[in-house]
Amino acid sequence: MVWELTEAHVEALAIGAGILGTGGGGNPYYGKLYARRLLREGRRVCIVAPEEVPDDALVVSVGGMGAPTIGIERIHRGDEPLAALRALEQYLGRRATHLVPGEIGGANALRPLAVAALAELPVIDGDGMGRAFPELQMDTFAIYGIPATPAALADIEHNLVVFPYLRDALTLERYARAVTVQMGGAAGFAFPAMSGAELRRVVIPYTISLAVQLGEAVLSARREHADPIAAALAVTGGCLLFRGKVIDVERRLAAGFARGTMRLEGLGDDRGSELRIDFQNENLIARRDGQVIAAVPDLICLVDQETAEPVTTEVVRYGLRVAVLGIPAPAMLRTPEALAVVGPAAFGYVDVEYQPLPGIYGGDRLAAERGAATQ
Amino acid sequence: MVWELTEAHVEALAIGAGILGTGGGGNPYYGKLYARRLLREGRRVCIVAPEEVPDDALVVSVGGMGAPTIGIERIHRGDEPLAALRALEQYLGRRATHLVPGEIGGANALRPLAVAALAELPVIDGDGMGRAFPELQMDTFAIYGIPATPAALADIEHNLVVFPYLRDALTLERYARAVTVQMGGAAGFAFPAMSGAELRRVVIPYTISLAVQLGEAVLSARREHADPIAAALAVTGGCLLFRGKVIDVERRLAAGFARGTMRLEGLGDDRGSELRIDFQNENLIARRDGQVIAAVPDLICLVDQETAEPVTTEVVRYGLRVAVLGIPAPAMLRTPEALAVVGPAAFGYVDVEYQPLPGIYGGDRLAAERGAATQ
Numbered sequence: 001m002v003w004e005l006t007e008a009h010v011e012a013l014a015i016g017a018g019i020l021g022t023g024g025g026g027n028p029y030y031g032k033l034y035a036r037r038l039l040r041e042g043r044r045v046c047i048v049a050p051e052e053v054p055d056d057a058l059v060v061s062v063g064g065m066g067a068p069t070i071g072i073e074r075i076h077r078g079d080e081p082l083a084a085l086r087a088l089e090q091y092l093g094r095r096a097t098h099l100v101p102g103e104i105g106g107a108n109a110l111r112p113l114a115v116a117a118l119a120e121l122p123v124i125d126g127d128g129m130g131r132a133f134p135e136l137q138m139d140t141f142a143i144y145g146i147p148a149t150p151a152a153l154a155d156i157e158h159n160l161v162v163f164p165y166l167r168d169a170l171t172l173e174r175y176a177r178a179v180t181v182q183m184g185g186a187a188g189f190a191f192p193a194m195s196g197a198e199l200r201r202v203v204i205p206y207t208i209s210l211a212v213q214l215g216e217a218v219l220s221a222r223r224e225h226a227d228p229i230a231a232a233l234a235v236t237g238g239c240l241l242f243r244g245k246v247i248d249v250e251r252r253l254a255a256g257f258a259r260g261t262m263r264l265e266g267l268g269d270d271r272g273s274e275l276r277i278d279f280q281n282e283n284l285i286a287r288r289d290g291q292v293i294a295a296v297p298d299l300i301c302l303v304d305q306e307t308a309e310p311v312t313t314e315v316v317r318y319g320l321r322v323a324v325l326g327i328p329a330p331a332m333l334r335t336p337e338a339l340a341v342v343g344p345a346a347f348g349y350v351d352v353e354y355q356p357l358p359g360i361y362g363g364d365r366l367a368a369e370r371g372a373a374t375q
Numbered sequence: 376m377v378w379e380l381t382e383a384h385v386e387a388l389a390i391g392a393g394i395l396g397t398g399g400g401g402n403p404y405y406g407k408l409y410a411r412r413l414l415r416e417g418r419r420v421c422i423v424a425p426e427e428v429p430d431d432a433l434v435v436s437v438g439g440m441g442a443p444t445i446g447i448e449r450i451h452r453g454d455e456p457l458a459a460l461r462a463l464e465q466y467l468g469r470r471a472t473h474l475v476p477g478e479i480g481g482a483n484a485l486r487p488l489a490v491a492a493l494a495e496l497p498v499i500d501g502d503g504m505g506r507a508f509p510e511l512q513m514d515t516f517a518i519y520g521i522p523a524t525p526a527a528l529a530d531i532e533h534n535l536v537v538f539p540y541l542r543d544a545l546t547l548e549r550y551a552r553a554v555t556v557q558m559g560g561a562a563g564f565a566f567p568a569m570s571g572a573e574l575r576r577v578v579i580p581y582t583i584s585l586a587v588q589l590g591e592a593v594l595s596a597r598r599e600h601a602d603p604i605a606a607a608l609a610v611t612g613g614c615l616l617f618r619g620k621v622i623d624v625e626r627r628l629a630a631g632f633a634r635g636t637m638r639l640e641g642l643g644d645d646r647g648s649e650l651r652i653d654f655q656n657e658n659l660i661a662r663r664d665g666q667v668i669a670a671v672p673d674l675i676c677l678v679d680q681e682t683a684e685p686v687t688t689e690v691v692r693y694g695l696r697v698a699v700l701g702i703p704a705p706a707m708l709r710t711p712e713a714l715a716v717v718g719p720a721a722f723g724y725v726d727v728e729y730q731p732l733p734g735i736y737g738g739d740r741l742a743a744e745r746g747a748a749t750q
Contacts, residue, residue: 160539163535
């Protein structure tokens with residue numbers, strides 16, 4: 001299945017990706033504007049289902065890395081990941097045939113589309129996280145054995161860094177993070193590179209479709225004066241964790257990450273309760289009156305209580321009235337090998353046992369509906 | 376003029392490079408052992424005068440970067456710069472024909488010799504500093520316009536980082552320093568690459584010869600019960616700034632550098648006076664009773680008061696009795712364009728005016744003696 005991206009898709013995708021970003025992944029707003037401009041200029045982006053990709057394709061993941069707090073203050077050119085891609089291609093001595101988002105959550109859902117429009121390459125309908133995560137070794141590419149290197153980074157001046165060989169993805173995370181901080185806190189990346197056969201083994205399928213459907217459901221509910229939150233839950237397979245008002249946010253920029261904690265005072269049925277959410281770019285742990293009710297890798301998503309507009313960690317502030325959605329993680333993030341990398345303990349919460357939220361992740365549902373055997 | 380390096384040269388070079396390191400550049404001891412072992416295994420190293428290098432040669436500067444404090448605790452493999460060289464060569468699509476030390480001061484005088492022995496490449500008799508400096512944009516290669524990139528770094532596990540393009544040497548310094556910290560505080564480097572014609576324009580000539588002669592003079596004076604300090608001054612063109620006892624050292628590891636201040640209480644003719652030396656890996660400013668008597672780029676070198684054995688900033692400690700030598704900087708470091716990069720203000724001492732020490736730097740004297748027109 002191959003489909004062509006429209007402006008309406010981009011509009012919906014920005015909302016869907018914002019929600020799936022679980023507070024992080026960077027605000028999709030600038031990426032949306034840039035992708036829309038490229039489409040208006042007549043450029044085209046095709047989205048390709050994973051099963052359509054030839055075994056010998058050269059698929060490269062592209063996007064941006066850095067703290068979202070910086071992403072909203074320092075506007076990207078938009079072609080940083082393209083510069084990184086070209087540097088990687090030069091190293092490999094071969095041109096990429098397909099792009100794939102590293103994470104469907106936040107700005108990194110949009111950035112590969114702009115690169116695809118510029119480079120005239122198709123984009124895989126899938127990604128490596130099914131959400132957003134703060135660190136790059138936390139994708140299914142790394143978890144399921146795709147070597148992290150060669151890898152490339154580029155900044156707004158097209159300063160270039162190539163990593164021909166590093167021991168593992170965690171090492172790349174450390175090195176690339178240090179370089180990104182030097183690049184002013186924001187960089188475009190191109191890594192990892194993999195074959196089409198490898199991609200099908202490691203990708204979380206249909207997440208671009210999911211994000212578009214999620215955005216369309218929210219927009220449609222708003223137009224029809226229906227409940228956008230119920231619409232979002234239906235598409236994603238999630239449940240409503242809490243409704244409340246943000247009463248405190250403690251946020252700091254540490255080692256290239258936006259870290260912190262927010263507290264919400266319950267409203268409606270949740271009156272009298274308090275929800276506390278810890279985040280590292282993304283929301284990690286939700287505690288209701290001290291009790292853990294959702295934990296990474298499940299998605300903890302703040303949205304506006306009326307419109308379901310996503311609320312990201314870098315803009316969350318006192319007084320916002322929000323709904324907190326709990327969305328089950330993709331099956332590929334719930335295996336023991338994945339939980340070792342993206343479970344609570346991997347973020348330092350060694351005392352939090354991961355209790356999966358009920359339900360099926362929307363992308364997994366789409367894969368089942370389409371009868372895709374991609375894994 | 377081409378000469379072959381002997382074990383005796385290596386022994387002398389380690390002392391000479393230690394003195395020219397002005398307290399930094401890393402302790403040459405491990406590098407000496409490694410180079411000596413390679414020579415004993417039958418490997419050979421040829422030293423080539425700059426004027427012998429063909430115009431179309433591909434000359435690459437190699438060495439190590441990191442804080443000397445780490446260099447003495449974490450032993451190098453020795454072939455890290457070779458791994459970086461190979462990565463750079465792969466990027467360039469061309470093999471190096473010659474190596475050149477980035478700095479003749481400290482460990483980086485020895486490291487290129489080991490790489491040369493392993494790679495079977497000749498080494499240029501010269502370097503980019505004529506001493507040691509803490510930051511890599513502070514060499515004559517960068518000051519006189521050789522592009523900083525492409526550049527490569529490798530660590531003890533041969534993790535590799537290539538910088539295909541960065542805006543300038545200061546940017547490379549920032550990026551490479553950040554990567555070096557991630558590499559555990561020590562990395563081998565290969566950069567910049569230049570042609571033989573470019574090398575002759577930017578190299579500080581005859582500094583390997585100078586370091587060997589300096590070491591030989593000290594060793595010979597020790598054997599003959601003459602004054603090793605007077606011998607060192609004669610070869611380098613320096614003067615005796617102070618004799619004293621170290622009474623205080625304040626040292627900290629900050630952002631990958633060993634920074635601090637030491638105080639010396641005068642002995643002999645200097646009794647009653649105090650010398651204070653500020654350092655950032657290397658000794659930068661010497662103040663006698665509050666009055667600046669020597670400043671970077673002139674060389675401020677601590678040596679043992681009896682043996683003239685160099686005393687580096689990472690081993691200097693309370694109670695050591697030392698002589699402080701003031702050696703005039705190479706002419707190429709005293710131009711306005713060089714002083715903008717390596718003068719006191721470049722290290723934050725905006726209130727210190729550079730007053731050149733009298734005399735002629737030993738390498739410049741050798742160049743004049745040999746009638747070399749290398750610049």
